[in-house]
Amino acid sequence: MSPSRIRNMEEFASVSGISRPTVSKYFNDPDSVRASTRARIEAALEQYDYRPNIYAINQNRRLTKNIGVVVPYLADPFFAEIARNIEERCIAAGFSPTLFSAHGQPDLERDILDTLRSLKPAGVLFAPLGRSSDRGAIEKFSRDIPTVLFDSNIEGVGEAFIGSNNFQSVPMMVDYLCRTGEAPCFFEMTPLNPNANKRHNAYVEAMEQRGLEPNVVRVEGDSWNFEDIGFAEGKKAFEQKRFNSDTIFCSNDRLAIGLLAAAYEKGYRVGNGAGCAVRIAGHDDHPFSRFTSPTLTTVAQDYASIAQTSVETLFKLIESGERAEERRETVYEGKLVLRASA
Amino acid sequence: MSPSRIRNMEEFASVSGISRPTVSKYFNDPDSVRASTRARIEAALEQYDYRPNIYAINQNRRLTKNIGVVVPYLADPFFAEIARNIEERCIAAGFSPTLFSAHGQPDLERDILDTLRSLKPAGVLFAPLGRSSDRGAIEKFSRDIPTVLFDSNIEGVGEAFIGSNNFQSVPMMVDYLCRTGEAPCFFEMTPLNPNANKRHNAYVEAMEQRGLEPNVVRVEGDSWNFEDIGFAEGKKAFEQKRFNSDTIFCSNDRLAIGLLAAAYEKGYRVGNGAGCAVRIAGHDDHPFSRFTSPTLTTVAQDYASIAQTSVETLFKLIESGERAEERRETVYEGKLVLRASA
DNA sequence: TCAGGAATTTTACGCGCGTAAAATATATGT
């Protein structure tokens, strides 16, 4: 056995007694060569652990097997989870995903687009920052490289959008809260992305449909430290008695987590039972929402479906080699997750 | 202006009136060409937005500018933060970091090593899973590619290790807890990595030095869903009265977060004041520990220093082109973070 | 057994760039 002295496909081809181009075919698709040939190659592969040079491959292929995955904020476990889900599906399909996070910074998001270009990926799965995203840059990018948006929509950009149906999930939560207690006010920060906007509008609509007066408590904050904002601004809001209901529906779980901490610090007991001062509900079913005190009532996004459909949509595009005839938006319904906080 | 019709360095060189190899030199180091030449290239760069093909570059360079960054579990915001920190430093130094997560799975960690090999990175920053890591595979890998371990040590593997000094941080917390109340018992799960082991031993040592009887409550669990384990097993432990002290020092914050939820569900008030049934402390200063109810007393790892030293150590290795004359282990001290839970 | 077409393999070429060695231009000292 003389391992790893194989330096390129040429050498590997000669030791396996096959011509190099045939070996090349094998690595691109093992089933594209005759069974007997395949057997010889695989036998050689056992002896000499050769692997094609990925840079030479990507230089010469019309299209790489790379997939770019971009999320706005990786320190948010929600995105870490969805990214993991997406990565797995890409790998299973024989692609190489590369994960990027904008870390909440628009300029970083722009830089990522440049990095992605040089990666020459077959396609990109992109969850934009939202309002602060450079729409023009992303649109231009998506014209060069097949791009599927998920989580946060940018109208008209990319081949498709896959996300959650806020106009279903929000009324559902409003309905639940109204049924079981006082009608909720809505706690939000300056909307960073379309989801935040839609949730706001969906809340107002849902309240009005019930003939109730919507009450939105909007606080300042344009960073991605949602918990910080929920805590600091929530505390202020409590002190200024801006919540005109004992039931607070938060625009997302991270904000709710901060608000829970604020309520705790103010000595407000949170939950449904007697003796509870407020009810707090969130949105997203953040991984940590099961471990807050009290555990957080929220609505779960169907991120398995979001990941699956995003990936499938992109793969279809890649396989067809064409662009989408029409931009399609797919939204999944949320599920009510009843816990102790509301 | 005729933009983007430039297809390669040859064409770009001709429109800028310079020979291609000189242009190549420029892209590798703008200062390596004469000022007048640089000016002409940069002028051309304004007109035609050309960028060298990264695959052709990496195929031909002796060494790529890639850095692999591997963490055990990206859904843990602690690792997301440290990864972000590391990435920034790599980019600032002109390298291209690529982030990988083992997602808690040893087989995935092994796969990542293979992916990394084909990336031919200049170096790798590696935070291993720990006990379940394939030591042999990582050791073999680190012989081929300069590898610096961080967070979790594997004795003798890699060029260096950078982490936290558990034998400083744990006694410090034990000391604080003893000073301010009952001596702590120690809540841990089956140790997944050396840190867990060291914290265990450091706790036992610290207690014995005080002439106190250590009391370790170890629960089952070999997944990375620490909060789940802390919650479920913590609840059981409360019910079985396994904690023989009103003060519980958790092996890490995620376990503590689960335990806080368990305490809440059992109706135990957590904190220092009168009327509190238990005190709970953690370790790591997890990003969420500021937002638990009550906020979590813990010890902060100096992850900025860990990231900085890890990156610097690796860069020195890469620049020197040699391997470390001796494997060095650097550990940083933790800082006590006093909050409401203990 | 042999023709004929399909499947497979080989020939031949090029991808976009790094880099050593050779050639040339620039800077320095007199």
Place this chain on the structure above:
DNA sequence: ACATATATTTTACGCGCGTAAAATTCCTGA
């Protein structure tokens, strides 16, 4: 102004592989 040393640029070659087109092999049916 000239010779020498130094900094820069150019020449020339090769990296490891994909891929079209040509050549070959294979399989089928008569």
